Amino acid sequence: MIQYGDTMILFEDGKPKQFLTVTQGQTYQNKYGAYHHYTFLVKPGEEILSKNGTGPIYLMTPNPHLITETVPHKTQILFMADISMIILKLCLKPGQRVIESGTGSGSLSCSLAAAVGHKGRLFTYEFNKERANNGKELFAKLKINQATCFWRDVYANGFLKGEDTENQGEFPQESSIDAIFLDLPQPWLALDHSKKMIKKGGRICCFSPCIEQVQKTALELKQQGWKNLETLECLKRHFERRVKQEQSLFDDVQKKVCTDQNKRVTYSAGINQAYGHTGYLTFAQYI
């Protein structure tokens, strides 16, 4: 049952729309009308109607996939296709310890945290103070206790506990990390620091939009002795149903002969608009 204080994902018109923290005394308003928050104390996913009985909305339990679709973002974020590959190819599993930099919108962070579970740890570093704070708030709101967000320039200061007193919480130890993910403009500048943190056998992934970044990263990875390099790109495409009126060519000419009148057929059609590129993922292992 949903409780006051829970942050849920609001589904409107069948799609995830926004985070919503259920709060005593409040009202949610949309084009269908008003919804008292006390009507939200139902099971996640149950239909909730507005005061005037229209516009069903739903409050869903936040999960990694929904968070990615809902999280507010000012800059480009990592989407489902890249996130899926990162988690699978970093071989994440419950109980592991993971580093991420930068935190960005927190979209990937939530998926990483879910993959290592409540027994694992996510240490995520963000250069931009506003975004670092966003990250902290997001984790608190969604009760992702295994994630810690640091405000830090990792090129300069790496991942270990340092002088910067702003950062609270447990820092990771050297050679204790199972996997590292870098989404930085110049990932090669953070590889030295990464090597210090990674366990033997651990894996790294660097995300970069441009091939020149990939080339520099790969070169630096090789020089530092990382092994088993792989670079890939992964794009997703969506399909929709399209209803067609199947009309015979001959109907038009001789108005009388009409074989399958008004026959409606549905086809699978590709949705033409898609991301042609997000970035390249470069994986390596520390042996």
Added chain:
Amino acid sequence: MIQYGDTMILFEDGKPKQFLTVTQGQTYQNKYGAYHHYTFLVKPGEEILSKNGTGPIYLMTPNPHLITETVPHKTQILFMADISMIILKLCLKPGQRVIESGTGSGSLSCSLAAAVGHKGRLFTYEFNKERANNGKELFAKLKINQATCFWRDVYANGFLKGEDTENQGEFPQESSIDAIFLDLPQPWLALDHSKKMIKKGGRICCFSPCIEQVQKTALELKQQGWKNLETLECLKRHFERRVKQEQSLFDDVQKKVCTDQNKRVTYSAGINQAYGHTGYLTFAQYI
């Protein structure tokens, strides 16, 4: 009707297999038996049976698409996807004059020649003597009279009539060419020569497998003042029909309840093996 001396494309097991020049007194032999060439004097595409009445084969009129699928090649050749894009985006049409280098297997040459038609001209240059001769033979055999093949190092000698006395036939004039296609290891070394040949408004296309080649080509094109640069890649994928036995999950458990017994359904399935890369096509216009 097919005549003695015609070079046709032999279809075996429903697929193009090889070129075959119909010759008086000869016999073609395959796993189904022997076929006298005099039985080949039928309409193109008509069923031809072996002496023992089995293994239908077909002799098809060579066309650009079939030539690409049939031409013998020792090195990588340009395939249908790239060829299609080259012809469309170079805006080739009947009567135009086109330059190609290198000739390679002649696979693209035949398509270029078909696009400019018998009123047009194709000048194709090949560095390797053996391949230049192959090209000449191919054009003769397939009666592609609008194509001339030269044995030439175009980096050093360009496209104009020069000192090399080996090369026969009409050479192209300066500023007379509508379109140029370069499939060379270092296309940027042939751009100066290309600029000399191209008409105002004419187009060029460079094919390169590696992105570094594309980068060098693009830089040189810009420096030389070519305009409207575009780089693209195009891959094709094939589908096949797959017949499935649709079995109910419940058949297995309670052997008696069997809804659609032996229902056979065909689905479209993708053929997994495909070329993930051939090369990048870079287009530019000379304004």
Added chain:
Amino acid sequence: MEIIEEDTWVCLEDNRNESKIVKVNEKKMVGWRKHKFDIGVLLHKQYNTFWKVDKTNAVVEISSDQFYDNTDLDNQIDDANIEITKTNKDLFDFNDSQKLTQEEILSLKKQKEGEEIVDEVIQNSKTFEQKTEFSKAKYLKRKKEKYICCFMVLKTTIENVHKTQFLETPQKLNFMRVDSLAFFMQLSSITQNSNILMFDNANGIAVSAVAERLDGEGSISTVFWNHTKSNLRDYWPIQQMNFSEEILKSIKLIKNLEDIEKNENKYTHLLIAGEFKFTEIFEKYLKLVAVGGIIVVFSTYLEKLHEVAEQLLSSGLCGKIDVLDSFMRYHQVLENRTHPKVEMNAFGGYLLQTYKLK
């Protein structure tokens, strides 16, 4: 040098990499990009020249340098939020703070040339100077695209006729992406003296491509879906290609379906571009295709080609049936910023090809 003649269709390609196809006549007013200008100015001028719409909406010739200075055709930066800087600190201030009001800009438009407006807008941006070099370039590009209207004049080609329509309303071309059109042509292998039966409901883009290749030496009998009573010239791609009388004569518009069967010789090609009930076409007309003839079908829907494949297979009349689609992507090639373009059309349609062997 070829000159633009009266009544000729030309392609205008602008500094946003968009295009428009217009017919050039004396005193012909054209509306584009919120401007209305007299395209008649282009009469008797050369192709591949450059033009600008000035503040009085007059069309004046400019140099190629002036044009390319206001465009980004060769770079085509599309990496909306991709930056390589040492830090990404600045990214948060991505939105422009402009001191000029909308009204001020509107009144500027009447008084000044586009280049001058861009200068003023930049001078009144509170954030321009703090931007990275790359952000500045992108900002400038966007402002130039917005306030400066210039274009080059090109001959119409299948490629730019297709592109112009596809950008605006791809559904009018049945979502037939440029590579599918290219494949359609290559798989059809049109040669001289082909005798072609076509079904095209993509407003005639495929018919135009085939007709151009045929160059008047052969014939095309074509059926337009739901347009059986129209005149050939009503189909804009065919008009826009400026075909010669010879080529136009080679295209026979079928108004009465019975005429299809009255053809003297068998058809060398049966080509279908777009959505019809394919099965009824093959049921009725497959028999009219000559032995060795080529069959090509384009569709947005794989299921429909699957159905055709089943039908042709069970007819026993056709050779290997190929069904294919393609993946096509443009790339941005810039120093240190090379990557596939973010904007992509992910579905180009499907093609079926086979040969009639009996």
Added chain:
Amino acid sequence: MEIIEEDTWVCLEDNRNESKIVKVNEKKMVGWRKHKFDIGVLLHKQYNTFWKVDKTNAVVEISSDQFYDNTDLDNQIDDANIEITKTNKDLFDFNDSQKLTQEEILSLKKQKEGEEIVDEVIQNSKTFEQKTEFSKAKYLKRKKEKYICCFMVLKTTIENVHKTQFLETPQKLNFMRVDSLAFFMQLSSITQNSNILMFDNANGIAVSAVAERLDGEGSISTVFWNHTKSNLRDYWPIQQMNFSEEILKSIKLIKNLEDIEKNENKYTHLLIAGEFKFTEIFEKYLKLVAVGGIIVVFSTYLEKLHEVAEQLLSSGLCGKIDVLDSFMRYHQVLENRTHPKVEMNAFGGYLLQTYKLK
């Protein structure tokens, strides 16, 4: 440092970038790459170590440098015929002319180590010296792959368990490419205390991935197609993952379909990986899914997911239905030779995801 224990499955990755998954026991003979060797040598050794099969078929430890010297994992040159040289003159002599006969090489194999054989083969190549630097590197790579058998020992992971099987017989995984498996997991969003109903006929690769994520904290009721009488341990991915007893206990193999309906609570997930008659599953079991529950279906065939989408839509019980596929390609990143890999698996399968809302 973790040690390889008795009865543990490990992944051997060799110098051709191929892999094999084996169970380590004392004196356990394994056949691979025409060698037969005792894998028991690995017992009580560390993971991420390197090994070579020598001429006597003994497995001996080597250094990481020795291993990577004989492999090309980090380069993975696949550009069969791509060369950037000033000319392409040499391309024609691409085939090797080898002075050694097959018999001589065979007898060498018994007397010498792989590295020595590679040396001899190169010395007896008539064309090696004329090759370009790049061709030499490729030639060397191929010969090393052929004559030297070395591998590293890795822990098994969902990724390498999948990869090993997929390379050999993808149909056993219903052609579920690695990205489809990754999408399947992300779309399923498994969390603690999930109560999952699964249908997996892909030999349990999806069940393994789900079970690993669940980590014993929740339950999976799984139906294997046509394998209703088998034991859970008969499914190799589940075995190979070396799951703890806790995890194994969370997987309940449904042997009697009626047990599906006997579950006390409603299911939080209904996940299908591979070919079943989907419609009958939803007809019968959709009602067992809790409100807010997640439904994910993987199939090789788009048409089948289309059918499911129609069914779920008309049931009125589900939210937005997403149907998607993906494009995935590996890239070669080498100085002056960067390009997408030529070898590609072009179809990874299709996925459907939706939420139950009533």
